[in-house]
Each structure stands twice: as C-alpha cells, then as structure tokens.
Amino acid sequence: MRVTTACVALLALGLVIETSRAHPLQESRKRRSEDGTVSYSGYKLFRTDVPLPQLPVVDSLDSSDGVDVWSWRYNDQRLEYELDVLTPPDVEQQVKQVFSDYQLNYQEVIEDLQSAINLELGDDELLWNRPGHPMTWEKYHSGEDMNQFLDYLQGRYPHLVTLIEIGKSFENRTLRVAKVSTGGENKPAIWIDGGIHSREWVSPATAMFILHRLVEFNWEDHEIISEFDWYILPLANPDGYEYTRHHDRLWRKTRSINPEMPKCVGVDANRNFELKWMEGGSSSNPCSDIYAGPSPFSEPETRAIRDFLLENKDQLKVYLSMHAYSQMWMLPWGHSQVRPKNYDDLFEVAQKATNALEKSYGTKYRIGTIPELLYVATGSSGDYALGTVGIPYSFSLELRDLGRYGFILPREQIMPTAQETYDGIKAMAQAVFEKLQMTNSTQIGA
Ligand SMILES: [Zn+2]
Structure with a gap:
C-alpha cells in the first residue's frame, strides 16, 4: 500500500503508520497502453468507515500490492476515519476479504477508474x-x-x-x-x-x-x-x-x-x-x-x-x-x-x-x-x-x-x-x- 492521502500523511491518535515502509505501485507493475499511458482499467474506488479500534486494517491492506489509500478524513463525532481505497482488479478479492475480516462495510464509489478518467477528459x-x-x-x-x-x-x-x-x-x-x-x-x-x-x-x-x-x-x-x-x-x-x-x-x-x-x-x-x-x-x-x-x-x-x-x-x-x-x-x-x-x-x-x-x-x-x-x-x-x-x-x-x-x-x-x-x-x-x-x-x- 502506498499512503497517499489527499494531501497529508498520518498520525492518528497515537497510531503512527510507518510511511517509510510503504511500497507504492511499482512502475514495472503498472499496466500501460500502447502510447505509454498508465491504464487504470478495472480499478475500483472503495469507501469504508473505520472505527479507531479497527484502524490496523491499514496494515492489512498494506499487504495488497498496488492498493492506494487516496484519502483519510477523520470524523470526530463518530470517532472514525473515512477511507477511500483505490484497488487494482487483481487484488480486489483480497481487499474485500480484508474488509470482511475487520467487519467493515464498504461501498463501491467508482466502478472503473479508467472510465471516469476518460469521461473527465471528454471530447x-x-x-x-x-x-x-x-x-x-x-x-x-x-x-x-x-x-x-x-x-x-x-x-x-x-x-x-x-x-x-x-x-x-x-x-x-x-x-x-x-x-x-x-x-x-x-x-x-x-x-x-x-x-x-x-x-x-x-x-x-x-x-x-x-x-x-x-x-x-x-x-x-x-x-x-x-x-x-x-x-x-x-x-x-x-x-x-x-x-x-x-x-x-x-x-x-x-x-x-x-x-x-x-x-x-x-x-x-x-x-x-x-x-x-x-x-x-x-x-x-x-x-x-x-x-x-x-x-x-x-x-x-x-x-x-x-x-x-x-x-x-x-x-x-x-x-x-x-x-x-x-x-x-x-x-x-x-x-x-x-x-x-x-x-x-x-x-x-x-x-x-x-x-x-x-x-x-x-x-x-x-x-x-x-x-x-x-x-x-x-x-x-x-x-x-x-x-x-x-x-x-x-x-x-x-x-x-x-x-x-x-x-x-x-x-x-x-x-x-x-x-x-x-x-x-x-x-x-x-x-x-x-x-x-x-x-x-x-x-x-x-
Ligand atoms: Zn494536495
């Protein structure tokens, strides 16, 4: 997992995620189309709410290569983090299993990132x-x-x-x-x-x-x-x-x-x-x-x-x-x-x-x-x-x-x-x- 929040890295109520061991999606692993552009075809964005005791879920996601936590937002009323998790197709099942192991509900926010990128570029x-x-x-x-x-x-x-x-x-x-x-x-x-x-x-x-x-x-x-x-x-x-x-x-x-x-x-x-x-x-x-x-x-x-x-x-x-x-x-x-x-x-x-x-x-x-x-x-x-x-x-x-x-x-x-x-x-x-x-x-x- 690479910790790549909207902007900031994290230190959550004493739980420090060791960012220096984060292993980002390796350049060699990224799939590129013929013109050399990285393709995000089949990548999904999941949203999940993580109560503080379950925050170690991040460590488990860490074992899924290529997973990218886009954003963490702390909700101080509900004492939980909202996580947006970008998931490559080949580890999707693994990530869903991690959510399930931690008893976390999740939503699929973006079904196919490449389609979203194509729409964003438009005609x-x-x-x-x-x-x-x-x-x-x-x-x-x-x-x-x-x-x-x-x-x-x-x-x-x-x-x-x-x-x-x-x-x-x-x-x-x-x-x-x-x-x-x-x-x-x-x-x-x-x-x-x-x-x-x-x-x-x-x-x-x-x-x-x-x-x-x-x-x-x-x-x-x-x-x-x-x-x-x-x-x-x-x-x-x-x-x-x-x-x-x-x-x-x-x-x-x-x-x-x-x-x-x-x-x-x-x-x-x-x-x-x-x-x-x-x-x-x-x-x-x-x-x-x-x-x-x-x-x-x-x-x-x-x-x-x-x-x-x-x-x-x-x-x-x-x-x-x-x-x-x-x-x-x-x-x-x-x-x-x-x-x-x-x-x-x-x-x-x-x-x-x-x-x-x-x-x-x-x-x-x-x-x-x-x-x-x-x-x-x-x-x-x-x-x-x-x-x-x-x-x-x-x-x-x-x-x-x-x-x-x-x-x-x-x-x-x-x-x-x-x-x-x-x-x-x-x-x-x-x-x-x-x-x-x-x-x-x-x-x-x-
Ligand atoms: Zn920024």
Whole structure:
C-alpha cells in the first residue's frame, strides 16, 4: 500500500503508520497502453468507515500490492476515519476479504477508474474558444493553454496584470506568477498557488478562474480586489501536471530525478519546505508518494516559491495553497497539534470565507488545523509561510469533492467549484482587510 492521502500523511491518535515502509505501485507493475499511458482499467474506488479500534486494517491492506489509500478524513463525532481505497482488479478479492475480516462495510464509489478518467477528459471538439486564448472552465486544460491565457491577460490588461517568472521547474518549465494590481504603494498582498500536487487537477483550474475573475470581472468586485496586490501561481508543479496528462493521471510529486534512485522519481513538494522537515507525516523513501526529498528545498519549484515569499514577506498578509479533495479550509500548524497564536483570527476569517463559499451551491467545508481534520504533516508550504516567512494568514484548502469522484472530478464541476472558491476567497480578503485595519499592525504573531 502506498499512503497517499489527499494531501497529508498520518498520525492518528497515537497510531503512527510507518510511511517509510510503504511500497507504492511499482512502475514495472503498472499496466500501460500502447502510447505509454498508465491504464487504470478495472480499478475500483472503495469507501469504508473505520472505527479507531479497527484502524490496523491499514496494515492489512498494506499487504495488497498496488492498493492506494487516496484519502483519510477523520470524523470526530463518530470517532472514525473515512477511507477511500483505490484497488487494482487483481487484488480486489483480497481487499474485500480484508474488509470482511475487520467487519467493515464498504461501498463501491467508482466502478472503473479508467472510465471516469476518460469521461473527465471528454471530447475537446465540442468546446468553443474565446478570441485570443484557449482557456475555458469547461475542461481541464494543458499547461500550454494556461500559459497562453496568462500571456493574453497581460497583453489585454497591461494596467492590471504583470507576469513574473519566479524560477524554473526541474524539467525547465517556467514558473509564472501573475500579479494583479490596480496600482498604488504599500498595499497588503495575497498569494495563491495551485497544483503543488499534480493530480489535483481542479486546483490549477480554479486558480485560473480566480485570475479571470480578478482581471476580467475586476469591475464587479473592484473595491475589495483593489485593497490588495494579488500574486497567483496557478501551476506550481508544471512537470507533474504534464506527466498526469500524458503518462499517469494519479502522479502527485515533482519529476526530479535522484541519481542514486533513478527508478523513484519526484518529491512531494508539500513535504519539502524547511519547517520541522521530516519530523512526521512524510517519508524518507524516495519511492513513496509523500517523500520529503533528500533535503529541505531540494526541489527548484519549492525554492522558487520560498524565494518569492521571502522577498515579498513585508507585503504578504495571506498565503493560500489550493489542493483537492475533501472540502476543508485548513489552518496551521500541520506539524503539531498545537494551535498558532493567531488561531482565533485565522478561524474567524476561515468561517467568513466558508460561509460565503457555501452560499451558491450549498457546498460545506470543515475548518480546523491539519491534524484536527486529518493528521500530522511536516514540511508543508502553509507551515513555512506562517512559521518562517511570517505571513499571518496562512490557509491550505482542499477543494471538492468529498470522495464521490476524488481526484477525478468531472469537468462539469470545474465551474461551480471555481465559482464558490472565488466567493470564499473574496470573503476571506474582506475579512483580512478588516482585521488589518483593526490591528493596524503588521505583526499578528506566529
Ligand atoms: Zn494536495
């Protein structure tokens, strides 16, 4: 089994799952179609609720090669974990036997993952293009399309949009931040990144939509947008994203190559930041999906983000990182159960944001620190933003859904997901602005 949660690894009420011994689906074992793409034909996604005493079921699943636990969500009312378990066809009976041995009921949530992936990709012919750029919110676009949209925005709205190259990925793709600013000096700033984990496709799609709203519908929310400078990095892991589009839809990490372990590619970028690095909820095994890397900031992508945040730390008041899935508005810390000093402020802002987010479609989010909602995760960007850079409002979001489709969120849900997230972020900006005015201080304390 490879422990590859929506975002974080686990430490559940004292039960530590030893992630470093996790053995992911071996590259050689993955079935590939003629064009080299990994096929998930016949893979099923099972959902099961696991009361705490039965949690060792995870160890038993571990013996089934290729099983991948997509997500763990802790339900503190029912004192149980909801597990989404991706199961290859050849071990399906074995996994069902494990469920039965532990007397766990389960549901089949996705009957055939490859069919879900094919539906998600859909038929591009049906889509229309806007003049000047190929971007829509009706399908999941390539990194190239996203770049064209960024170029378009800068060309069409030069008074609002400036593109900043903050670095290069391992495979030499440019990491591009779009700055949206109505001008003026000494404004507070908001950072938003998407796509740190490459298989969470709705995250970069949502980041692009937010950019579209900030720029092309600037007049609609002009007042609150103008109170801040906005820095958006829609695609923080472009190599991984490209890999998910052409080779393996479920790739999560970067694509860096470790010469000592050339068969195990990539690092979990959200375990690679230097704050309590490798102190829990991450793995030292290069083959693991939550591999923290050979050292903190071993990845050019995390270094680029670090450098930009540090360079702009006086201006930045909000750090927001978008992941998927589980519908959570998460607060620091990820590295321990201890709450940050400004927890009450963070919580209040998150509450306003999620209330606004819920209005359009009734989508409910949970709020809490990462271990409260999931489990301990160290080396995350959100912890680094608050703890080291000192950005007072640091949030990590898990967008839709709750596991019906998981990472393979149908394209019809891009627009509502992006729209509601934008509503939440707008309310967050408003709430932070009011707090900054009240405190009239840049030190909220971490
Ligand atoms: Zn993630």
